[in-house]
Amino acid sequence: MKFLNGRSIYRFNGYLSIKPAIFILAAAFMIISLNLCAAGLSTEEIRGDLAEAQKAFQKGLELETSSPKSARDYFRSSILHYRRMVEEGGVRNGRIYYNIGNAYFRLDDLGRAILNYKRAALYIPNDDNLRRNLEYARGRRKNKVEEKEREKIFKTLFFLHYDLPYSVKFLVFSISFALMWMTASLYIFVRSGRFKIVIIIFAIISAGFFTSLMVERINFTESPAGVIIDDETVARKGDAVTYQPSFTDPLCAGTEFKLIENRGAWWQIELVNGARCWIKSDAGETITE
Amino acid sequence: MISKSDNRAISKWRVIFFFMCLILMIFAARPLISADRIITRTAVESNNVYVGESFLMQITVMGSTDAKRPNLDGLEGFDVEFAGGSNNSSQSVSIVNGSFSRTVKKEYVFTYKLTPLRAGVLRIPSFTIEVGGKNLKTNALAINVGDPEETEDFKLRLRLSRKSCYVGEPVILSVVWYLRQDVNSFHVTAPFLENPDFDIEKPEVVIDKRKNYFRVPIGGEEFIALKSNGTLEGKNYTTLEFELALIPKRSGLFAISKFIVSCETGGGLGGDGFFDDFFSRGLRSRERKRKFVVPSNSPTLSVKELPEEGRPVDFSGYVGEYRISASASPTEVDVGDPITLIITLQGSDYMENLTLPPLGELEEFSKNFKIPSERAAGVVKDGKKIFTQTIRAKNHSVTRIPPIRFVSFDTAKERYFTVESDPIPITVNSTRTVTASDAEGLDRAPEGSVLEHWRDGIAYNYRGDAVMARMDYGFGSLMYHRWSILLIGFPPALFVILLVGSIVVRSRNADPLARRARGSGKILRRKLTVLVKEKNLKREVLCGRILEALKEYLGSKLRRAGSALTSEEIKNKLEKRGISPELIESLLSIIAVCEHGRYAGATAAGENDSGSLIDRTKDIAVRLDKKL
Structure with a gap:
């Protein structure tokens, strides 16, 4: 490789005595490792995240009565660690989604709690704790949607x-x-x-x-199942805000549905009572990630 | 020594190295920078609107999703409807010229539907919004609100069923919208529905399946409107009509404030219009979208006070002609036992706000019965209002549930009148029922409370390595499990193997002669080979054994007893099997030689070389085997 008037740079013994190709490769590796190391967490990193998540959740429980705001911060931190295990560590199982659901429940985020309980149910459908927590969370929803006859x-x-x-x-x-x-x-x-x-x-x-x-x-x-995660979202008769609302009340967090049609920013959904309506796609999430 | 040009090269690489470090630092710091900035912004769909024309207002919180819904109580001059909150956060990673960048956008949007209630410049003030424990201010806005105007194509009319009434007497208000154009969407505003001087009821609509009905939402309520045709000022219109029942709470002269309908027309041939099934699709033109805001007239209603003269003391303010009845169960009880009393009132179409006559204030009730302080709310069903109340007799001398009075004012006869339910006879026993547990000598079993599950709250979190497991779900993952493969794959495979095997075995066993025929060539060749190895055999013995082996072979092939076969028979059978005459002749000649050798012994003429005879026999056997 020839550089600068035909001289090879690695002849020098000064500040830069390495081959430029190696230097570029090393820099690229640094950048990529900084950005993408998370794409595949090592077992030790996953273990570390799990320990942090458990610790934060426990701390949140301890502070829930005395300092609710701090407790919420700890629950959020717990969720972040669990989510990192799922998204970057590729860890997917019923118990981790169950734990995430519990943390969201503590944050009063009923929509995401039910969503994660339902995700957990894909893996551990017979788990008693999961069944009870899911039923309890469902019971606290503001919307009561009766199942169709x-x-x-x-x-x-x-x-x-x-x-x-x-x-x-x-x-x-x-x-x-x-x-x-x-x-x-x-x-x-x-x-x-x-x-x-x-x-x-x-x-x-x-x-x-x-x-x-x-x-x-x-x-x-x-028709994948999904859950409304926004606190309240107005379900409409079509895929634009100019359509009339489908119901007199907005749909509340935790309302379960089946995704019928995906039009990018808008989803057509079917509620358990068989009613169909349109919601903004960011107002809900499907249980399949 | 380092030359100048080499120095330039070093400097250049230093610069490159410096910039790469800088890029890394910026990359690392970016999430921190974006995470700290929280901005709020208020935006409206339009700054110029009419009274009654709804528009959307969005309050956007950028930089955080932990925002609480702001309190809009300070917003005057508007009807406010919360249209939902949405999390618009997103995260993206991009690579530009080899540089990685991650963009984290946190945003939460509150959407409201505002409807101006008066004309002029209305101000949307700055609101306080709590974001992550901090109070932030939104920006203020000014909205120009114009007065709506009636057009030739759209008119809105309010009509009262009567011009005067008594306090508490229902009056029907008909709202008729006259249209001569298709509309895509519409919105009705009626500030009058918030008037504290009136109770508003929805009259029951009897649905006629031959007619068309539409739901008209107004301020959180929904009214059923009938579509038909009508004439106004000599012109024909399509009409949309619905009714409200106004029940005045106080006397006076009231102007029914204007209802306003805003609608949008035009917009091409698309099939998304609200009235697509209302008006014919074919008539929809390609005209551009236009918005109309149409006010109604404002009729007046005179409300008269109920007369003082003849008003009973227990009159509760109800107007109309009512009937009352009561039933009780059980009618034979012990002192203190509950009696379920059902009181039914009927007579008016609007009984939602009707309350139970206060039983505790009736003398006979308060003297003889314990009555709970809470009054039953009552349920309206089939034009009746039914109250269910539990009462308990105080002593055994009570013999009846007394009549229940209900006083109302009859507007037709313009006088007060009282109705009463029939008294219900009851039997009250003073003695307590003796049970087995009261009998002397019987030990009472210790009573413990039944342990029940506490249903509130959620269960504990899971811990341990199970939380780190990587699992799959669904048909695919189950299907490829080794036990699944074994259970689903092995039994059918076993079945197929056994079935094929049994078919083979059975087919063999079904025709043993064929099997014998197939193996006969091999047996013949083996016997001939043995004869070759056995030296010094006498000619008659050799010929006899060749003949025996050959006949056994032919017997197997021709499915006959070999020893019984004659040369003639062999010839006939082989000819029938299509064996060439030359081969038959060769075979018969060998048989003849062997027969001769066997019976004539060494004196017989013919082939003296036993090896040649065996080889010829072998050769014929091979040729026959190919044909048979």
Whole structure:
């Protein structure tokens, strides 16, 4: 490499005795590491964030009565550490979202609390604490949106589809599917009418649960669930503020919905009572990050 | 020695190094700079509006999202409706010329819908807004508000069902909007609805499915308006009409202040108009958008005081003709037991504000019954107002629930009248019911309170390594789990293997002769090979064993007993199988030689070389195997 009148710079023993390429690479590495080191936190850094988050949350609890303002600062700090673990450390599990939900609940941010509880429910749907906290947070919402009658009837008729967690349904499907084929294998050697009935029963069970899993999966991808996170947002009849409000009252934080259509700055959503309306996209968040 | 040009090179690299450090420092300091600045800004949709024309006002807090909704009590001359708050924060990372920069924007916006109530220059003052514990001031604004004007195409009329009434007597106010143009959206302002001298009720609208109705929101209330056609001043209009019931609280002459409707027309052929299903779509023109603000007339209502003459002392101010009834359950009780008393009032269309007659002030009630100080609110259902009250008899001498009086003023007859419910006979027992626990000799079981879950509050946080786990959810993650693969993949695979195996085994077992035929060539060749190895065999023995092996082979192939096959039979069968005559001839000649050798022994003529005979037999067997 030739520089400056054909002389090679690394001939000098003065201030700059390294190759310029190495220097540039080192500088670039510094910049990139400063900016992007967070893109993949090490296990030690994640552990450190977890310890800080737990410490801040505990401190917040201690100060909640004596100094509510300081307590809120600690809860916010706790959330920041947990969020860093999720966003930059790639840590995603039910318990971390549950903890984030608890911290938001302490901050009276009901929308984000419910949002994170619902995220946690994707991973740990059977967790008792999660179920209770989610129900309690739901009970404190200002909006009471009654579930539509059709949905209630469906939930009664297809209670297994609605009540069983996804993982349990998958387990039932897997076991019944396996038993169906194993019984069919036996039937090759022992041609018994009883085996035939058992095969049909297992086939029905596995087909039913497979259908349920597919329906849930399609719903999950086509119409993801979401939660209103703004304190109050006016739901409108169209995707502009000039449209009339859809309801007499604004939608309050924690109102749950299904995202029907995404038009960038505006979302069309469906509430649990079946009513559809438009909200600004930054007024809510979907549970899939 | 360092030359001048080398010095220049060093200086240049120093400069580059310096600037890179500077860039890093700026990059590191940027979040701190942006985090500290908090600015508030008030902005309005329009500074020139009409009375009754709504517009949006936004208060933006930049630099923080921890803002509390400001108190707008100081905002005079406007009807204020909070339209929501939204967090507009965002974060972005950009790379420009190799330099990374992160922009963090924190912003919270409060949106209000303001409607001017009077003309002139109205001032939006500076408000105090609490942001992160600090009080900040917003900027003040001035709004020019003009008087609305009626046009040929839009007119608004108020009509009262009567010009005078008594205090407490409902009067129907009809609001009719006359239109001769399509409108995209509209907004009705009615400051009169806030008038403290009147109670405003919504008359029940009986929906006729053949007609068109629209919801008209006014100041947080919603009225059902009927769409039809009408004539005003000799011109035909489409009308939108709804009604309100005004119940005056005091006497005097009142002017019903103007209702104002603001609407927007035009705007092309788009299908987003409010009245798209109201007016025909095809008539919508490509004219530009125009806004109209139309005032109504202002009718007057004379409210008369109720006459003093003949007014009963327990008159509560209700006007109209009422009926009252009561029922009680149970009617046989012990002293102190609760009795549920249901009182039903009917007669007026507007009973929302009707309260229960004060039972405690009735002498017989206060003497014989314990009555809770709280009065039941009552529920309006099917044109009746139903009050449910719990009362308890004070002593066993009480024999009835006395009649309940209700006094009202009948405006048609212009006199007061009183209605009473029928008395309800009851039986009050003085003795307490004896239960098993009162019987002597029976120990009372210790009574403990049932431990119940405390439903308030949330549960504890999770700790430990489980919080750091990386998990997946959904069908994909479950599907690729090793147990899932085993459960879903292995049994069908096992089934397929077993099924194929059983089919193979069964097909073999189904035709044993075919199996025997397939293996016969191999057996023949093996037997011939053994014969080659066995030296010094007598000719008759050798021929006999070749013949035996050959016949066994042919027997297997032709599905017959080999020993019973004759040369003629072999020839016929092979010909039927399409074997060439030359090959048949060769085969038969070998059989003939072998038969001859077997029975004639060493004296027999023919091939003396046993090896040649075996080779020929082998060759024929191979050729036959290919055909059979």
